[in-house]
Amino acid sequence: MALIRYIGRRLLFVLPQLFGIVAVSFFLLKMIPGDPALLMLGPLASQEAINEIRSVMGLDKSLIEQFVIYLERVLSGDLGTSWQTTKPVMEDLLKRFPATMELVTLSLLFALILGIPVGILASLLKKSIINKFSTYYGLLAGSLPDFWLGLIFIFVFYTILGWAAAPMGRLDLGILPPAVVSGSYFIDSLIAGDWETFNNVVAHLTLPVLTLGLINAGPIIKMTQSTMDRLLESDHIRYARSCGLGEFQIVRRAFRNSLPSVLTIVSVLYSFLIGGAVLVEIVFSWGGAGQYALSGVLNADINPVMGFVVWSAVLCLILYLIVDLLYFAIDPRLRD
Amino acid sequence: MKILEVNDVVKIFKTKGGNVRALNGVSLDIDEGKTVGVVGESGSGKTTLGRLIVGLINPDTGSISFEQRSIGSKVNIRHPDIRGKIQLVFQEPSESLDPRIKVGDSICEPLRGLGIEKSSWNSKLKIVSEKVSLAEEQLSMYPSQLSAGQQQRAGIARALITDPKLIVLDEPTSALDPTARAEILSMLQDVQKEFGVSYIYISHDLSTVRYLTDETAVMYLGEIVEFGETSKIFSRPSHPYSTGLLSSILLPDPEIVMDESLELSGEIPSPINLPKGCFLESRCPISTKECSSHHPDLITSDDRLVRCFEVEKMKDIVQPSSKFEDFDKSFDDFMTKRYSSSVQAGNN
Amino acid sequence: MKVLYLYCKDRPLIGFGYFFVFFLIFLAVFADLIAPWPPQTANPDDYLQAPSWRHLFGTDETGMDIFSRCIYSIRLDLSIAFLGTAVSAIVGTAIGAFVGYYEARGRLKTVFSSFTMRALDVIQSFPVFVFAIALVAIFGQGLYSIIAAIAFVNMPIYVRLMRTQALSIRQMRYVEAAYLSGLSDVSLIIKHIVPNSMGPILSHLSVNVGWSVLLAAALSFAGAGVEAPTPEWGSMIAVGFKNIVTGQWWPSTFPGIVLGLTVFSFALIGASVEVLADPVRRRAAIAKY
Ligand SMILES: Nc1ncnc2c1ncn2[C@@H]1O[C@H](COP(=O)(O)OP(=O)(O)OP(=O)(O)O)[C@@H](O)[C@H]1O
Ligand code: SF4
Ligand SMILES: [Mg+2]
Numbered sequence: 001m002a003l004i005r006y007i008g009r010r011l012l013f014v015l016p017q018l019f020g021i022v023a024v025s026f027f028l029l030k031m032i033p034g035d036p037a038l039l040m041l042g043p044l045a046s047q048e049a050i051n052e053i054r055s056v057m058g059l060d061k062s063l064i065e066q067f068v069i070y071l072e073r074v075l076s077g078d079l080g081t082s083w084q085t086t087k088p089v090m091e092d093l094l095k096r097f098p099a100t101m102e103l104v105t106l107s108l109l110f111a112l113i114l115g116i117p118v119g120i121l122a123s124l125l126k127k128s129i130i131n132k133f134s135t136y137y138g139l140l141a142g143s144l145p146d147f148w149l150g151l152i153f154i155f156v157f158y159t160i161l162g163w164a165a166a167p168m169g170r171l172d173l174g175i176l177p178p179a180v181v182s183g184s185y186f187i188d189s190l191i192a193g194d195w196e197t198f199n200n201v202v203a204h205l206t207l208p209v210l211t212l213g214l215i216n217a218g219p220i221i222k223m224t225q226s227t228m229d230r231l232l233e234s235d236h237i238r239y240a241r242s243c244g245l246g247e248f249q250i251v252r253r254a255f256r257n258s259l260p261s262v263l264t265i266v267s268v269l270y271s272f273l274i275g276g277a278v279l280v281e282i283v284f285s286w287g288g289a290g291q292y293a294l295s296g297v298l299n300a301d302i303n304p305v306m307g308f309v310v311w312s313a314v315l316c317l318i319l320y321l322i323v324d325l326l327y328f329a330i331d332p333r334l335r336d
Numbered sequence: 337m338k339i340l341e342v343n344d345v346v347k348i349f350k351t352k353g354g355n356v357r358a359l360n361g362v363s364l365d366i367d368e369g370k371t372v373g374v375v376g377e378s379g380s381g382k383t384t385l386g387r388l389i390v391g392l393i394n395p396d397t398g399s400i401s402f403e404q405r406s407i408g409s410k411v412n413i414r415h416p417d418i419r420g421k422i423q424l425v426f427q428e429p430s431e432s433l434d435p436r437i438k439v440g441d442s443i444c445e446p447l448r449g450l451g452i453e454k455s456s457w458n459s460k461l462k463i464v465s466e467k468v469s470l471a472e473e474q475l476s477m478y479p480s481q482l483s484a485g486q487q488q489r490a491g492i493a494r495a496l497i498t499d500p501k502l503i504v505l506d507e508p509t510s511a512l513d514p515t516a517r518a519e520i521l522s523m524l525q526d527v528q529k530e531f532g533v534s535y536i537y538i539s540h541d542l543s544t545v546r547y548l549t550d551e552t553a554v555m556y557l558g559e560i561v562e563f564g565e566t567s568k569i570f571s572r573p574s575h576p577y578s579t580g581l582l583s584s585i586l587l588p589d590p591e592i593v594m595d596e597s598l599e600l601s602g603e604i605p606s607p608i609n610l611p612k613g614c615f616l617e618s619r620c621p622i623s624t625k626e627c628s629s630h631h632p633d634l635i636t637s638d639d640r641l642v643r644c645f646e647v648e649k650m651k652d653i654v655q656p657s658s659k660f661e662d663f664d665k666s667f668d669d670f671m672t673k674r675y676s677s678s679v680q681a682g683n684n
Numbered sequence: 685m686k687v688l689y690l691y692c693k694d695r696p697l698i699g700f701g702y703f704f705v706f707f708l709i710f711l712a713v714f715a716d717l718i719a720p721w722p723p724q725t726a727n728p729d730d731y732l733q734a735p736s737w738r739h740l741f742g743t744d745e746t747g748m749d750i751f752s753r754c755i756y757s758i759r760l761d762l763s764i765a766f767l768g769t770a771v772s773a774i775v776g777t778a779i780g781a782f783v784g785y786y787e788a789r790g791r792l793k794t795v796f797s798s799f800t801m802r803a804l805d806v807i808q809s810f811p812v813f814v815f816a817i818a819l820v821a822i823f824g825q826g827l828y829s830i831i832a833a834i835a836f837v838n839m840p841i842y843v844r845l846m847r848t849q850a851l852s853i854r855q856m857r858y859v860e861a862a863y864l865s866g867l868s869d870v871s872l873i874i875k876h877i878v879p880n881s882m883g884p885i886l887s888h889l890s891v892n893v894g895w896s897v898l899l900a901a902a903l904s905f906a907g908a909g910v911e912a913p914t915p916e917w918g919s920m921i922a923v924g925f926k927n928i929v930t931g932q933w934w935p936s937t938f939p940g941i942v943l944g945l946t947v948f949s950f951a952l953i954g955a956s957v958e959v960l961a962d963p964v965r966r967r968a969a970i971a972k973y
Contacts, residue, residue, distance in 0.1 A: 017805065021810070028818060032822050136697065139952060144947075145901060147902065147921065151924075152936075155937075158929070160931075274814070275811030275817070276813040279902055282906065283925070294907070313810045414863070426860075431858065434875075437875075445861070446864075448865070449866025449867055494861065
């Protein structure tokens with residue numbers, strides 16, 4: 001019951017934000033210098049098409065009316081057409097976002113698997129090398145450009161050692177993608193039970209996931225370490241210790257209590273990576289949503305860009321919603 | 337002549353926990369050149385009253401007029417006509433000066449607002465800093481290089497530099513050691529003699545109130561429960577709360593034993609949820625049935641104002657010639673001792 | 685200065701951070717004297733040369749000297765980062781000071797504050813890099829667009845930092861005293877609130893310069909920033925990208941190393957400023973001297 005009320009209250013919060021997102025993207029669109037109709041259609045458009053879109057977009061109407069039209073369009077899922085692909089942006093994005101999400105999700109999972117144990121060890125073994133290492137690892141990982149690291153990995157593991165798959169997309173050329181269920185090849189090939197495809201998918205995922213995972217493990221290590229440090233010093237853990245609780249139990253308890261802050265940092269990284277993974281996508285020719293938007297930027301094709309902006313903002317909203325619900329599940333204090 | 341009239345002000349703070357009723361209809365007048373003390377336990381609304389008077393917060397209802405001129409949201413304290421005439425000295429000396437600005441510049445800051453030419457700032461600064469005995473080299477130091485007492489002197493100098501008519505002193509000495517405290521009090525007295533400024537002196541410390549003020553307002557939970565001449569209230573308090581306060585907060589001479597029946601006991605009600613009857617009912621040793629159902633008004637009783645149904649009974653219990661007269665006398669001895677030797681008082 | 689020396693004595697890595705940044709600035713200023721080759725002149729005879737004494741970091745596919753280009757990049761990348769950070773810090777601090785000072789102070793002022801904060805929430809719900817790219821798309825590619833984009837995406841942090849500071853400092857007695865003496869809101873904010881809030885802002889600044897270098901390079905790498913042949917680390921990495929698969933690692937590797945070291949140095953400086961700006965932690969850090 002409390003959960004439902006909590007979700008209700010939280011959803012109420014989402015609506016104005018959604019509205020704000022659309023408003024900002026509308027505002028951004030309006031800031032573009034030049035004729036918007038021309039930008040919508042691209043330089044190849046005919047005069048009639050331009051006139052038509054002008055009246056469809058209501059460019060002759062007042063700003064508020066235009067905004068309402070825009071709002072209606074966006075909410076009904078119409079993000080315009082890309083003149084490069086000549087397809088509706090919505091359709092393009094639906095195809096490309098799963099690629100991005102797959103990459104980002106797996107990378108963060110890898111970062112967590114790496115980061116949490118290292119963070120805990122660094123916190124427990126104050127004087128050890130691992131402690132020193134983790135302090136500077138965070139700073140270093142935050143400083144290395146991920147796209148550059150990706151290139152280095154390609155050079156080492158593909159060009160020199162020949163271990164990794166070619167950095168040319170999500171599958172080898174000869175292999176057909178699995179039947180679309182989620183859009184993620186990783187999941188879909190598992191569902192299809194197609195091991196050959198699955199192996200190929202994993203081979204292609206390895207380097208980009210390694211790149212993003214290693215970079216993003218930095219903040220996770222730092223966060224785990226600092227919250228564990230704080231918690232192990234806290235009164236109730238000291239109390240537990242004085243009650244004779246075993247060291248393992250204590251660490252487990254402290255870790256459980258540090259989950260909310262780890263969750264926070266993961267959500268921040270996730271929302272950053274939805275857009276930020278684009279560079280690694282480029283390096284590995286991943287064909288994700290970010291790359292699609294970027295080619296829009298480079299070719300004055302504005303609809304894909306705005307579509308991507310709205311999509312990723314909405315995805316972040318959903319992400320934060322999920323995170324808040326997870327907090328609710330983790331932290332009993334919030335339930336009252 | 338009345339310099340300030342506070343008329344039935346109410347202040348309610350809206351907080352997450354509920355509405356805190358900090359002031360529930362307070363009226364107070366002050367004459368030119370006089371000092372009114374405001375005493376009461378922590379949370380009784382003394383600071384709120386002071387901040388209201390200087391205009392840092394606005395009353396919800398009620399009015400304040402200064403020199404017969406109503407001040408409020410339209411003509412507030414920052415209005416050029418009034419600016420600088422009312423000043424405030426804060427309880428926290430270390431917080432009252434900007435740590436990044438030299439002390440002398442902080443003292444001169446109010447002059448900018450008055451539009452006084454920069455060329456005359458130095459002479460004014462010299463006058464006030466001499467008044468508060470700050471040495472010249474201290475004026476070019478930063479606040480952290482001064483002691484708490486010196487910081488408070490600077491705070492007072494900043495208040496004095498605009499030639500105010502009224503200074504609200506909110507516990508100006510509570511953060512200071514006894515020596516500094518005594519020095520500042522006697523300095524305040526000198527200043528008053530010289531400039532004829534009025535003070536509102538807010539304090540926990542009854543001994544200093546007794547020493548400095550002409551009239552005293554005793555506050556409890558956002559109300560004045562007793563108001564009158566200081567010497568009269570201290571020699572014969574008429575409200576059970578004043579009596580309790582005088583006996584519990586400071587008994588300078590341990591040989592004087594208070595009548596136990598007059599001690600206050602029990603919890604202070606929350607200002608969010610005030611009782612319907614007399615606010616003191618839960619703690620009052622002489623309360624009656626009426627006290628829990630009706631709220632007493634502030635009425636004139638002989639030489640003062642008292643908010644209590646049982647004033648007459650109090651007159652019988654507390655005899656003017658009895659303990660409080662002694663109390664008063666030993667009190668004066670104590671003051672002289674304390675301020676001449678500057679020894680830390682035992683219970684403070 | 686002395687405190688800094690003492691602090692770095694035990695922490696050679698942090699000392700390296702300060703050294704490296706000064707070294708970069710030195711290189712940038714004297715680039716004309718130090719760089720052995722012109723940064724933008726293609727030399728077809730020296731096409732894709734591996735590192736050698738003649739070309740310390742090798743040459744790229746048009747025969748330009750990578751070492752010289754790396755040095756000249758410092759000018760551009762640091763200028764973009766410094767400018768972008770400065771603009772966002774100044775504008776963000778100003779907005780944040782008013783937001784904090786006006787919060788819950790009269791109807792109009794409160795509306796202004798809440799509106800600004802909600803607007804920030806919305807802006808921050810756009811992923812940083814996406815937003816930066818969108819801004820470049822809108823302003824059109826070019827140096828000023830990058831600076832504007834960097835300034836814009838960094839601004840919310842300064843607004844929030846400053847707001848928190850203003851909220852606590854406006855309660856200080858000296859601010860109330862200044863208010864009572866009739867100082868206007870603007871001069872009160874300039875004279876008292878901003879100077880007393882600089883600690884956290886300063887420590888964020890140096891970290892932020894590092895991020896901004898990274899963001900500028902990333903935008904250029906993506907093709908939405910500085911374009912080749914202008915020497916810039918990100919676009920140099922992009923140019924070398926094709927060659928890496930065929931084994932010519934140097935055109936991308938060297939600019940990446942310099943870029944990474946630069947960002948790392950600013951992060952190290954930021955970490956030390958964080959400690960040194962806090963009097964308690966500063967004392968603890970150099971306690972043994
Ligand atoms: N800004 C505020 N917001 C909410 N409540 C407040 C605020 N200022 C004061 N109060 C409340 O109003 C009541 C009166 O406070 P006030 O500071 O005036 O008391 P005081 O007599 O000065 O106490 P003290 O002797 O401790 O200084 C208290 O209950 C306090 O909690
Ligand atoms: S009115 Fe009643 S409760 Fe209140 S002070 Fe007087 S006797 Fe006590
Ligand atoms: Mg107070």
